[in-house]
Amino acid sequence: MLETVSKTQENVNIPGPKGTLEGILTYSENSTLKQTILIVGPHPLLGGDFNNNVVRELSQQLVRSDTLTLRFNFRGVGCSEGTPIVSTDNIAKFWARSEIDDEAALQDDVEACARWLRSLVGKVDVVIGYSFGAWLASRWAADQKDVNAMILFAPTIAQHDYSHLKRVTKRKLILASHDDFAVPLSQLKQQFSQWAEPKELHVEEMDNHFFRGCERQISNCVRTFLGDAA
Amino acid sequence: METRRHIFLTGSTGLIGRYLLRDFLIQGHRVTTLVRPHEQESSRERVEKALSFARLPREITENVRVLQGQLPDFQPDAIDRRLIKECDLVVHSAASLRFDKDSNGEPFRTNVEGTRNLVELVQRLGIRRWIQVSTAYVCGDTQKTVSEDHASLSNPRNSYEKSKRIAEELVRKQPRLDWTIVRPGIVVGDSRTGYTSTYQGMYRCLKSVALLVKRLKKNLAGTRQLPLRFHLSGNELTNLVPVDWVAEAISRIALLASSQGKHFHLTPRNPISAKALVAAVQEFFAISGIEFVGSEKTELENRNAFERIFDRETSLLGPYFNDDPQFDRIHLDEFLPKLREADVNSALIQRLMKFGESDGWGIRRGHRHIQPNGFDCAGFFESYFPEAARRSELVRMRDLNARIGFEVRGQRGGFWLCQLVAGDVVSVEPTSCIPNSVDFHYRTNCATLEEITSGRMTTREAFFEKRIEIVGNIERALLLALLFEDLLREYPYRPGVKKVASTEKACA
Numbered sequence: 166m167l168e169t170v171s172k173t174q175e176n177v178n179i180p181g182p183k184g185t186l187e188g189i190l191t192y193s194e195n196s197t198l199k200q201t202i203l204i205v206g207p208h209p210l211l212g213g214d215f216n217n218n219v220v221r222e223l224s225q226q227l228v229r230s231d232t233l234t235l236r237f238n239f240r241g242v243g244c245s246e247g248t249p250i251v252s253t254d255n256i257a258k259f260w261a262r263s264e265i266d267d268e269a270a271l272q273d274d275v276e277a278c279a280r281w282l283r284s285l286v287g288k289v290d291v292v293i294g295y296s297f298g299a300w301l302a303s304r305w306a307a308d309q310k311d312v313n314a315m316i317l318f319a320p321t322i323a324q325h326d327y328s329h330l331k332r333v334t335k336r337k338l339i340l341a342s343h344d345d346f347a348v349p350l351s352q353l354k355q356q357f358s359q360w361a362e363p364k365e366l367h368v369e370e371m372d373n374h375f376f377r378g379c380e381r382q383i384s385n386c387v388r389t390f391l392g393d394a395a
Numbered sequence: 396m397e398t399r400r401h402i403f404l405t406g407s408t409g410l411i412g413r414y415l416l417r418d419f420l421i422q423g424h425r426v427t428t429l430v431r432p433h434e435q436e437s438s439r440e441r442v443e444k445a446l447s448f449a450r451l452p453r454e455i456t457e458n459v460r461v462l463q464g465q466l467p468d469f470q471p472d473a474i475d476r477r478l479i480k481e482c483d484l485v486v487h488s489a490a491s492l493r494f495d496k497d498s499n500g501e502p503f504r505t506n507v508e509g510t511r512n513l514v515e516l517v518q519r520l521g522i523r524r525w526i527q528v529s530t531a532y533v534c535g536d537t538q539k540t541v542s543e544d545h546a547s548l549s550n551p552r553n554s555y556e557k558s559k560r561i562a563e564e565l566v567r568k569q570p571r572l573d574w575t576i577v578r579p580g581i582v583v584g585d586s587r588t589g590y591t592s593t594y595q596g597m598y599r600c601l602k603s604v605a606l607l608v609k610r611l612k613k614n615l616a617g618t619r620q621l622p623l624r625f626h627l628s629g630n631e632l633t634n635l636v637p638v639d640w641v642a643e644a645i646s647r648i649a650l651l652a653s654s655q656g657k658h659f660h661l662t663p664r665n666p667i668s669a670k671a672l673v674a675a676v677q678e679f680f681a682i683s684g685i686e687f688v689g690s691e692k693t694e695l696e697n698r699n700a701f702e703r704i705f706d707r708e709t710s711l712l713g714p715y716f717n718d719d720p721q722f723d724r725i726h727l728d729e730f731l732p733k734l735r736e737a738d739v740n741s742a743l744i745q746r747l748m749k750f751g752e753s754d755g756w757g758i759r760r761g762h763r764h765i766q767p768n769g770f771d772c773a774g775f776f777e778s779y780f781p782e783a784a785r786r787s788e789l790v791r792m793r794d795l796n797a798r799i800g801f802e803v804r805g806q807r808g809g810f811w812l813c814q815l816v817a818g819d820v821v822s823v824e825p826t827s828c829i830p831n832s833v834d835f836h837y838r839t840n841c842a843t844l845e846e847i848t849s850g851r852m853t854t855r856e857a858f859f860e861k862r863i864e865i866v867g868n869i870e871r872a873l874l875l876a877l878l879f880e881d882l883l884r885e886y887p888y889r890p891g892v893k894k895v896a897s898t899e900k901a902c903a
Binding site: 174176178187210211213217218240243244246248249251253257258259260261263292322346347373374375377378 | 415450482549587588589590609681742745746750752753788791792793794795858859860861869871873874877878881
């Protein structure tokens with residue numbers, strides 16, 4: 166009647182700094198857990214929730230790699246507690262300056278999810294961030310000892326400061342579409358060249374900033390990268 | 396696990412019903428359910444959709460069999476009868492929730508005649524065990540403590556209460572039925588997720604406040620005031636119960652043979668007060684201004700525009716604002732001593748609000764507008780859109796200056812140019828093509844536009860399914876799409892209706 170799934174998806178409530186955050190754990194009960202991955206979605210005003218096409222696809226496809234993933238909604242998004250982020254006031258602010266007040270504080274939600282994940286399975290091996298989430302995820306993961314790799318989709322280099330990656334020696338995979346309006350290719354290559362090794366840059370045509378229709382392609386790319394890492 | 400049962404369930408696409416279906420399936424039972432088809436969806440599709448919230452794996456959902464039909468007119472054929480006959484337990488949760496009687500005879504038609512016909516059918520097929528999902532409010536207009544086995548009842552306050560009371564009496568009179576009657580209080584969404592599939596009852600209050608809050612402007616102190624006065628002291632108690640708790644209780648009571656011949660109040664141990672309810676709502680929206688002005692039975696004069704809208708939207712709920720009775724839970728506590736408590740508190744109210752907001756209070760789950768000659772794009776862009784936009788949140792976007800194009804392919808499609816100045820739609824005009832000078836333009840087709848305007852798809856969903864393409868400033872186009880979505884939610888588009896459908900404009 167419904168989609169056949171060998172994976173388990175579990176709705177979870179995570180204590181966050183501004184109330185409970187809702188999340189979805191995805192894993193396979195029949196396999197040995199190799200890696201634990203935290204996925205951080207894009208900005209809530211630009212399609213950022215745990216059902217975003219990239220976030221959902223990665224979560225579901227990575228199960229095949231004996232991986233447990235946690236995706237979550239930021240405070241004020243979906244059923245996560247907190248003042249709603251998608252509001253007219255915030256839209257007006259974002260319209261004027263491409264950011265909302267105090268959005269860097271959303272990194273505390275990433276921290277809360279990681280803490281919860283560690284309490285569950287003891288570690289976070291890999292962090293994946295998409296767009297605005299790439300900024301939050303990479304900043305957070307930079308100093309986390311257990312995190313051995315970060316995967317950044319369409320990192321918002323024109324909007325946010327990624328200079329911390331110059332000193333981060335964890336494995337890094339960067340994916341972007343060559344026509345991404347938020348990730349100017351020349352700027353990405355220039356910044357990437359300054360980031361610390363080990364690192365991989367994967368650029369091809371992948372539907373601008375949104376990866377629509379390329380979800381399987383990018384998840385295969387990530388699985389290959391993680392296979393190397395395992 | 397306990398013995399595997401085969402349950403005949405009605406009302407499985409309703410709020411309680413879908414949770415019962417989920418719980419019975421998770422417990423490993425088989426379920427046969429009777430569901431009426433809709434114009435656009437088969438009975439099976441409706442069940443699949445109703446159950447989708449539970450994200451159950453296929454091996455579990457395969458234990459559902461769907462019969463097509465509608466109470467009270469259900470005429471089972473030989474196959475239907477055979478399938479029902481295999482069941483050993485009936486859980487009758489189908490009901491009409493109408494408070495006032497309509498021209499079709501609802502709620503009596505479904506609640507009384509439907510129960511009567513089903514009772515007769517299952518008895519003919521030899522099934523004895525029957526669980527009747529009723530309501531705690533069959534007690535009528537009383538403020539005393541209500542016993543589960545109450546003998547004397549006060550006057551019902553509306554047709555719904557009366558119909559449910561008659562249905563109970565009908566069930567109790569059946570000598571060949573081993574009945575149990577369960578009576579939930581006022582059912583609200585899921586205690587953990589806030590999920591609900593319906594916005595009736597108490598939700599009308601929450602939804603009305605949510606819509607009014609959108610019209611408020613911040614004062615100099617940066618807060619917003621919603622001037623609503625309630626004719627209450629604030630200490631009145633309301634028996635709200637979350638749906639997952641109700642379903643858990645029913646699914647367990649149903650399988651207890653010893654519960655036969657008993658009534659169960661499924662009501663909270665600690666009902667929430669009006670004051671706590673309002674405080675939670677005010678905190679959620681970061682507003683103030685809602686007042687309790689005492690319960691004296693004097694008319695409040697000079698109702699302001701906000702109050703008039705609220706009164707109108709919640710007029711049928713009046714009796715439920717007064718102090719609820721206290722319901723005893725002797726049987727419930729005796730039969731299910733370990734049942735978790737799920738009192739509705741401030742955190743849960745905020746969770747319900749949160750879900751309601753994210754779900755657009757159900758408004759966007761509209762039905763398809765079928766227009767014989769295709770969707771009237773010109774009517775939408777040139778008549779509805781400018782008027783609705785001027786009354787919507789767009790006008791608060793003082794920095795919103797943009798020239799936007801709409802390109803809609805298909806029969807009755809075309810090109811339109813829209814000029815926005817300081818949040819105001821100053822013009823929407825047809826054009827022969829989209830000029831390069833626009834800030835951005837949306838490209839879609841008539842079918843997608845029709846789905847969006849009918850609320851069956853959001854702009855975001857359409858974009859991520861590649862049914863909308865954006866040319867130009869993508870970021871701003873996505874932001875504006877969020878406001879368009881709000882606009883459609885607040886002022887649903889009704890093709891053929893010239894005036895924008897909306898509630899009264901409350902603030903000048």
